[in-house]
Amino acid sequence: MAMARKSKANKIGRDNPMLVFPFTVARVIRESHDTFSLELESRNRRREFSFVPGQFNMLYVYGIGEVPISISGDPNRSKVLVHTTREVGTVTRAIRKLKVGDTIGVRGPYGRGWPIEKAHGHDVVLVTGGIGLAPLRPVIYCLLSNREKYGKIVLLYGARTPEDILYRKDLERWRSRFDLETYLTVDRATGAWHGNVGVVTSLIGRSSFDPFHCVAMACGPEIMMRFTMLELQKRGVEDARMFVSMERSMKCGIGLCGHCQIGSTFVCKDGPVYSYNSVRNIFMKREM
């Protein structure tokens, strides 16, 4: 009887996408002066949380409000849900104040993720800037856990300054691997920095992937993605093989409210990941 009740409860959770589930803050990780990650665990310890890299959740701080935040953890660790965000407004500031043991509401996951399967047998180029690395980190975990399925994997990551670089431990691990080409760059630095300085798009010409047999995924500020697409095109990558993650004001998460509509699509439901083919015109429209 109890089993039947629990099974029903789980089913309700899946069938009702607006249902908010309580999660406990298990760990708070300071990534930079204004960016942090939260590791969350379900109050129902037996509940597993599965998601596709690129999807997002609505995080609800009780009494304050809700924000859409992409999932930045490892899809293979289904007991821990990781979100990385910056303190930019009321809700994210409230999230930042949460402590280990506090409760936060989670509903999701929502949206379409990155085309990882489409990349099987091809080189993969990941171009990201700033906090855009967060939605791509699950992709990197996935690619590396199935490394044999892909050709070269190239990660190009740009940050504002060396102090703004996220996931330093992960990046150190990735840079030490021979099967992952990782380049970092910052927009400005003092003399103590010995890495690259310049915009992330300048790394595209330097990396050694096959432009005719690759899948490119870009995530970051929209203007960065625009210039990334132009650089990839210069290298010969087809528009249909380039993917971007769009950011709009998502509210309901299921394509009902219309807040995140761009053109004929809803970012929360039809995105946030789109092929460049399908949003190329939107990129150039100022009204969008």
Add this chain to the structure above:
Amino acid sequence: MENLERILSEHPFLAGMDTKHIQLLVGCASNVVFQKGEFIFREGESADAFYFIRHGKVAVETYIPQKGPIMIRSRSEGEIFGWSWLVPPYRWHFDARALELTRAVALDGKCLRGKCEEDHDLGYEIMKRFALIIAERLEATRLQLMDIYGDGPKK
């Protein structure tokens, strides 16, 4: 000299250039080495060369009083730096410093300017190529100035 000709003719920057023009460039070229931390040139000095980096990394910097050196751009293997040799008054606008042991091919700017004046076809080829580099630098600088990773929308 044969080695320099091979290095220059295989470099993407000079792809498609006539052999006779490459040979003219070789006449102005030399191998150079910079130790880690060594200044390759300093702001205000006479801009008398540009460089093809064969190995190593170079920081393009400017010095801000009370703040110290700020790195504006880095250049590494396979890349080119320095275009002030092409534009009067032929003075460097920034410092360049080797971040690690750096080997490069230096093209003597004064020698090259002379050859470009004598052979306008060569001059046109060089200008076309440097125009691309200058445009790319301008675009990158604009992106840097936009501070694109700054605060996003309030949430």
